[in-house]
Amino acid sequence: MGQQTLPGFRDFYPEEMAARRHLDAAWHAAAAAAGFREIDGPVLESLELFTKKSGDEIVGQLYSFEDKGRRPVALRPEMTPTLARMVAARAGALPKPVKWYSVQRFFRYERPQRGRFREFFQWNVDVVGAPEPAADVDAIAVAVDGLRRLGLGPQDLAVRINDRRFVHELLRGIDVGPEQEAQVLGLIDKLGRDPKAPERLAELLGDRRAGELSGWCENLPLDRAPALGELLEIADESGLRGYLEPDFRIVRGLAYYTGPVWEIFARGASLRSIAGGGRYDGLIATLGGPDLPALGFGMGDAVLTELLAERGLLPDGAPVLDAYVIPVAPEMLASARDVARRLREGGARVDLPYGPVKPRRGLKDANRAGARHAVLVGPDEWADRSVRIRDLTSGSERLVGVDELGASDVLAS
RNA sequence: GUGGGUGUAGCUCAGUUGGUUAGAGCGCCGGAUUGUGGUUCCGGAAGUCGGGGGUUCAAAUCCCCUCACUCACCCCA
Secondary structure, three states: OOOOOOOOOOOOOHHHHHHHHHHHHHHHHHHHHOOOEEOOOOOEEEHHHHHHHHOHHHHHHOOEEEOOOOOEEEEOOOOHHHHHHHHHHOOOOOOOOEEEEEEEEEEOOOOOEOOEOOEEEEEEEEEEOOOOHHHHHHHHHHHHHHHHOOOOOOOOEEEEEEEHHHHHHHHHHOOOOHHHHHHHHHHHHHOOOOOOHHHHHHHHHOHHHHHHHHHHHHOOOHHHOHHHHHHHHHHHHOOOOOOEEEOOOOOOOOOOOOOEEEEEEEOOOOOOOOEEEEEOOOHHHHOOOOOOOEEEEEEEHHHHHHHHHHOOOOOOOOOOEEEEEEEOOHHHHHHHHHHHHHHHHOOOOEEOOOOOOOHHHHHHHHHHOOEEEEEEEOHHHHHOOEEEEEEOOOOOEEEEEHHHOOOOOOOOO
């Protein structure tokens, strides 16, 4: 075997590209339908932009290097820092709320595994300048709508949601101090997956407090979380009934989340989460911008593609043509090219062979190219300024005049 | 970074206790008398058996090393 892709990088053959475009289309449509506008930024950024948000530890997970001007740079691992900069630069001029989205390529230097690559595509949707819980619901609804457009409904998906403020409050109630909090949050996050997590929580907090905590995981005391209750009510009004499941185990990795946090999972599948998001009110200020409330989510292509493939919801990626033009005799090649041009100018997707072919072969190639119609250009018909259009599904043929070929409905049948 | 699994044709795989020239299906290319396809039939190309070393009269097969891929852990912005 010769050269292959770097580990965690993928070639997209037409079939895979069709699948990717399928996701893209749903993502763009869902974001646009809710009034989000598309943005983008550079793939390469200064390393500092990322370390400022996440600390120096993440350098190990970045594609970073020095450029020829000796600047430390990195391929972007996420969109949020870029978004924050863009907002900060024009914060005064932007009407609030700012509703932006992007569908872009990201890079993380991690060991590739199921549902995780080093180069991946991610849909990011963010709202800046809106403190209301309706904004959180807006983002969740867009994520759910994107997935709905891909054929996934409430029977397939669960949006598990929690609220960081609520978690802080409960932890404070059992005397978990700030110095312990990060560690405890990490263990809570693991409760669903790691069988050793309850044990370690008990070691850290003692049986009584650990027991109380796991009780919240069994049954989240919503009466003590008014903000989350309000959000759930708005979600109901927004058509998200059946999706949202309050879950104390959803806390999400890093420190900067300040309010609702949520992740979307596939029901009955052992996949990692499809999407995750939350409110990060302090982050834009941390990154040097104005103090604006913000929230958003990211949804990657890797896990989602895996899920859609499992459920048979991906397009097969077979080629599609409206017509394949066949010169019935070698001297008809020039005429065939003229016919193809007329059809293409009429808006049809049309292909034809580069040289003479036997009709038998032409029909075979038409099928293989996914053509709905074969257009046979033969000397007898051409003498009458017409061609034979054959419907490849039904096998029926009809004669069509050359001058009609540019009409948009000529291949309609 | 740690641990497990797998490497044979473009793809999915078979290959017996080590034994002649390593196979199948799909795909690809060509063909089955004149201007009509999908099915079928015939033919063909295609493999340093991941790489290196060792044991043996003989290695795809046994042993060692190495590389790649993959799954999980760590991490998940």
